[in-house]
Amino acid sequence: MLRFIILVTLLVSSACALQWEIYREEMIGNKESSGEVMVKTNQGLPGLCWTCKWTMRNVKKKISNGATQDDIKSQLSMVCDQIGFLKSACRGMVNKYTGVLVEELSTSDDPTTICVNVGICKKRPF
Template structure:
């Protein structure tokens, strides 16, 4: 009789536990709103964000080809954001980068600097390190 009472109590405990898990599991819903704008501060310093250099170069290459000497600042801005929209996987990173450095990007895109130089100036890319010059004692020319 004691074994039957113990198993009945155990069975009731298991049923209650399963019921609670089922109810709690069904009521826990995570909603993700795609329209919600979440501001995320992205560090754009070279090397801290993987892909930042590539994003910068890609967007600026598109814009640099399309602008001329008489292109307005507003037109450059629109072209920058349009270029970001064409970068599918890193669009948000590109938009944050352009927003943060907009004034500098507009000014730099109007110069003769190449895209890589502009991306280095905005710290999206690391500057290429120069290999050290090595002189060997026997290589000097004699007079």
């Protein structure tokens, strides 16, 4: 019984930690110069920007500089299996933007730049 309680506690805390990370990253990216938090209105699914950056970061790690488009497509199709409860959001994003993501992953852009170029994330004001 104690093992079950510990297991449930660990699962709940890891899910909360992931949600907190998504929330924190979105809030950092949405601060205006005055320091007030903006409300997102043009992004449909909360956490999609974080999902995009996570996906691009993991695919970039697995492909080499000379990777073909087929190699990149293969990695894109497999990476969503590793994201956990955001798997369906990841797959939807990859399916919708496959062509653009393959082109963007062929460049030397970082994950944030790729997600901004695709239109999934907002460009941060500097």
